[in-house]
Amino acid sequence: MQESAFRALLGHARPHRTALVAGAALSTLGGVAGLAQPLVAKSFVEALAVDEPVFRQVLLLGLLIVGGALAAAFGGYTVERAAESVVLGARRRLVARLPRLRVADLDRRPPGDLISRVTADTTLLREAATNNLVDTLVGAVTLVGMLVLMAWLDVVLFLAVLGVVAAIGLCTALVMPRIARAGKEAQEALGALGAGLERLLGAIRTVKASNAEQRETAGLESAAHGAWRAGIRAAGWGAVAGTSSGLVVQLAFLTVLGLGGARVANGSMSVASLIGFLLYLFYLVGPVAQLASGISGLQVGVVAVRRIHEVLELEPEADAAAVASPREGAEHLVPAARQAGDRGAAIAFRDVVFRYREDGPAVLDGASFDAGPGGLTAVVGPSGSGKSTLFALLERFYDIGGGSARIDGRDLRDWEPAALRRAIGYVEQDAPVLAGTLRANLTFAVPDAAPADIDRVLAQVRLTGLVDSLPHGLDTEVGHRGTALSGGQRQRVAIARALLRRPRVLLLDEATSQLDALTESELRDVIAEVAETTTVLVVAHRLSTVTDARRILVLEDGRVRAAGTHAELLRDDDLYRRLAATQMLAASSLADPVP
């Protein structure tokens, strides 16, 4: 995994290799120009002393100063630019992938942690895939070059130095995994911090109402402390690596001095070679330090890359864009192909079994029913009996585990999820409204909706009055999660959004629970009208809203235990009778009174 993560890290740098090499070369050139300046300055002073013309030296010095500064600046800029591009590349891949991940995979990961992978981990990647990589490569190449020159100067001393380099390698090998572990813990703690923040801010009213600010803050502080502790540990191990390699180089210096002195004394080495050798050793400190810092940065980068690739490697759903031109046979599910006289899709579930987790309980346990084409089918049953799960399966948020589920005779698993969803209007249980304008929310599924269609659905959901009263009409901002709207208004926006799609299947999950009785009854008429050309499935806790459904399915423990009209179920099904009795619906039509 370490190796494949390193390969993945190189993969992020590869598209920018030309810029990285050019930037590193320019920076080096800038450094060399700096080193040459004292020499020219010396020649300038010498020329002055003997009263010679100094024009050449002044020109050269000017060139070195300006050229060196420009090369260093441009080199630094080129590397930083490549670094930003590495981050951009990773973030673009992540943001393109995240919304296409399967709901089941997203369920298992807190959104805050995913956000931290897009923001914090990509930032770490920035240094690793550019500066740390350049440092490691330049350090390694310089080190090898110097070792070759040393071997050429004196083999015995070279072998002594080689022993020292091996000791540095050993130190590094021992310390680096610890730096990697600390880096991993720091990133995980940051992920936990993101997840905690998302939990806190996502339910801030409940947090305040429960006086839980302090408790929640304590959790966040502990995550922040975790990141701090791990960061400090990584810094400590980094210092150990740096210091021990420095010490080892000093040791090498003394060894070479002693051994070299002896070799010079017995005549097997010249003083000039010893001086040259010692100078190389002196210069070895730079590349060794560069290599150590490069490698320790790469350790942290590898952790970040691993976290990024954990997301990138998750299997995405089929690309929605690919479904814009539907596969052969899928055309009839695309709304544009909705035929005149289309009555909606036919849904058939047979012995459907479904578990959220492989080792979890069967949430649907042999559910069978038929709905449509067209007509209103209501799904009722105790809380937790699997009603919302039925809708999630129809949307292919999850795939069924057993039995068969078909739409228009075709197995759900054979539909491209995106094509399937184009045919369905879905109003979730808590009717989410997104930050943005009212118009953006309404046309979310049909961005090019005609104004007349928007007006039509607004009238259907009884929102025309609200829109007229708003200062900016449809262009009014609804706030984060639609907080500027009331619960009932949010539900109506969500219903309007689904209706605008002119779906073949309309799924309403407790979609009118927050409406006043009058508006709810008006919407019931609209839904009845829609049901003439659309297969409508409604989940309702309040049975009063579904008594006139063509068919009512009674769900219990993941099974459809009974199906029929309100009157039939009152007559034949105990559970339905009990549900109806608690809502005082049974009085007029109950043949067999509730015990």
Ligand SMILES: Nc1ncnc2c1ncn2[C@@H]1O[C@H](COP(=O)(O)OP(=O)(O)OP(=O)(O)O)[C@@H](O)[C@H]1O
């Ligand atoms: N994403 C999920 N991961 C794991 N279990 C889940 C998930 N969603 C629902 N469940 C479980 O599946 C069961 C059925 O849930 P579902 O939401 O379908 O019930 P429901 O009939 O719609 O309930 P309610 O009327 O309260 O909305 C519940 O026991 C619930 O805990």
